[in-house]
Amino acid sequence: VGQRPPLGAAPASLDPADWPVFRAEAHAALDQALDGLEHVRDGPVWRPTPAEVRARFEVPLPAGPRPLGDVLADVDALIAPYVVGNTHPRFMGWAHGAGTPVGVVAELIAAALDANCGGRDHIGPIVERQIARWAAEAFGLPSTSSGVFVTGASQANFLGLLVARDAALGHAVRADGLKGGAQLCAYASVEAHGCVRQAMELAGVGAGFLRQIATDAAGAVRTDQLRDAIRRDRDAGLRPFLVVGTAGGVNFGAFDELLALADIAAAERLWLHVDGAFGALTALAPSLKPLTRGLQRADSVAFDFHKWTHVPYDAGFLLVRDPVAHKQTFAAPAAYLSRLPRGLAAGDDWPCDYGPDLSRGFRALKVWLTFQTLGAEAIGRSIEANCAAARHLAARVAASEAFELAAPVPLNIVCFRIKDDPQGDKSAELVMRLQERGLAAPSTTRIGGRPVIRAAIFNHRTTLADIDAVFEAAVQIAAEISSDFATG
Numbered sequence: 315v316g317q318r319p320p321l322g323a324a325p326a327s328l329d330p331a332d333w334p335v336f337r338a339e340a341h342a343a344l345d346q347a348l349d350g351l352e353h354v355r356d357g358p359v360w361r362p363t364p365a366e367v368r369a370r371f372e373v374p375l376p377a378g379p380r381p382l383g384d385v386l387a388d389v390d391a392l393i394a395p396y397v398v399g400n401t402h403p404r405f406m407g408w409a410h411g412a413g414t415p416v417g418v419v420a421e422l423i424a425a426a427l428d429a430n431c432g433g434r435d436h437i438g439p440i441v442e443r444q445i446a447r448w449a450a451e452a453f454g455l456p457s458t459s460s461g462v463f464v465t466g467a468s469q470a471n472f473l474g475l476l477v478a479r480d481a482a483l484g485h486a487v488r489a490d491g492l493k494g495g496a497q498l499c500a501y502a503s504v505e506a507h508g509c510v511r512q513a514m515e516l517a518g519v520g521a522g523f524l525r526q527i528a529t530d531a532a533g534a535v536r537t538d539q540l541r542d543a544i545r546r547d548r549d550a551g552l553r554p555f556l557v558v559g560t561a562g563g564v565n566f567g568a569f570d571e572l573l574a575l576a577d578i579a580a581a582e583r584l585w586l587h588v589d590g591a592f593g594a595l596t597a598l599a600p601s602l603k604p605l606t607r608g609l610q611r612a613d614s615v616a617f618d619f620h621k622w623t624h625v626p627y628d629a630g631f632l633l634v635r636d637p638v639a640h641k642q643t644f645a646a647p648a649a650y651l652s653r654l655p656r657g658l659a660a661g662d663d664w665p666c667d668y669g670p671d672l673s674r675g676f677r678a679l680k681v682w683l684t685f686q687t688l689g690a691e692a693i694g695r696s697i698e699a700n701c702a703a704a705r706h707l708a709a710r711v712a713a714s715e716a717f718e719l720a721a722p723v724p725l726n727i728v729c730f731r732i733k734d735d736p737q738g739d740k741s742a743e744l745v746m747r748l749q750e751r752g753l754a755a756p757s758t759t760r761i762g763g764r765p766v767i768r769a770a771i772f773n774h775r776t777t778l779a780d781i782d783a784v785f786e787a788a789v790q791i792a793a794e795i796s797s798d799f800a801t802g
């Protein structure tokens with residue numbers, strides 16, 4: 315081991331010493347990435363990371379260099395095979411987008427530009443503004459609505475709740491906190507995502523003051539019960555401030571009647587926030603757009619470009635009707651963020667004024683490139699195709715001996731279970747075997763308190779042949795499981 319060279323003796327730049335060699339290796343890396351996407355269907359959906367691979371990630375910090383080509387060989391052997399698998403057409407778990415080749419190019423360009431989009435007068439925030447206008451156009455909100463990229467809908471819902479809290483209490487709450495005054499209460503359905511509850515915790519309002527209202531058979535919030543709950547809280551001296559509508563519930567894709575919620579929110583002078591993590595994007599699909607009726611009246615909308623628009627992770631977004639209310643919830647007067655009349659520090663509206671992130675990447679670029687190259691119509695058609703595939707799967711489940719449907723299928727999510735499985739343990743076993751054999755990756759959820767199999771078709775690569783292959787594998791494995799459970 316040699317001595318460290320004296321400062322100044324070795325070049326300090328981290329750029330390659332030999333650009334042509336690096337360029338060739340970088341081109342190979344791009345080819346490797348695109349090969350993975352082009353041939354994704356040929357491999358397993360998922361495989362567990364073996365102990366010997368895990369051990370390769372428990373080594374000390376590398377002090378010296380290795381050639382990029384060698385490290386890329388490690389990526390090929392140790393990383394790429396063991397990712398979650400959501401680019402695969404038979405990945406059907408949770409609510410994952412599937413990525414696109416143009417997304418790969420966009421990430422590459424964004425990394426090369428390495429723009430910090432927290433603020434300052436440059437093209438990054440201008441592109442971000444364009445994305446807010448496109449989202450407002452798609453959802454029917456005013457073009458003056460403000461928008462900000464965040465990691466995901468969990469964060470977007472949290473920020474939306476903070477804007478609603480400020481709208482109720484005044485921006486002095488930022489300095490004074492929640493002390494004194496009536497206790498705030500918010501309302502959402504029992505189908506609302508857990509991040510709404512968590513947002514109440516994080517905002518200091520208290521999850522105990524999120525009223526989770528029952529739903530009807532279709533999964534829409536019972537508006538009669540919502541009105542009753544608001545009245546009860548007012549009678550008890552509490553302060554209702556927020557209704558959270560769900561556009562596409564995480565369990566099976568339920569939609570609240572957003573128009574009815576908008577009427578209630580207007581009559582009760584409450585903020586209407588819509589969690590449309592994936593479901594709001596049905597606004598891009600003509601045959602599904604009616605589900606989002608009323609979305610145009612929301613005060614704020616949280617959604618994810620990394621879900622049904624397949625922009626690479628991560629690309630959550632919060633859209634707010636009133637840009638002033640939005641800005642005053644977050645803008646901070648720090649000296650080092652002072653604006654100047656000209657130059658790089660010019661401009662009144664920096665993204666860091668609309669959320670808590672100061673350093674932030676150029677997420678807007680990958681959304682812009684995705685819509686520019688694919689067009690909104692193709693994305694809408696792929697959303698419609700996913701819903702058609704879900705209806706196909708639901709029909710096969712409904713007609714089968716082995717399975718029964720566990721919930722309605724209004725969108726792209728099919729919840730079903732093995733018949734004669736009161737505890738849901740056979741259904742959970744089926745999901746694990748499908749995943750472990752690399753055949754498919756559905757997930758599980760609970761419907762009516764019982765674990766069920768949940769196949770969420772979010773992937774633009776999924777064909778009806780994939781659905782049939784997954785269904786037939788499931789039938790076969792269900793039979794295996796029944797016989798295994800019978801013999802103990």
Ligand SMILES: Cc1ncc(COP(=O)(O)O)c(C=O)c1O
Pocket residue numbers: 408409465466467468469507509562563564589590591592618630
């Ligand atoms: C309805 C709904 N809301 C919120 C979220 C959270 O989104 P994210 O995972 O991007 O934070 C999800 C995630 O699936 C969701 O389905």
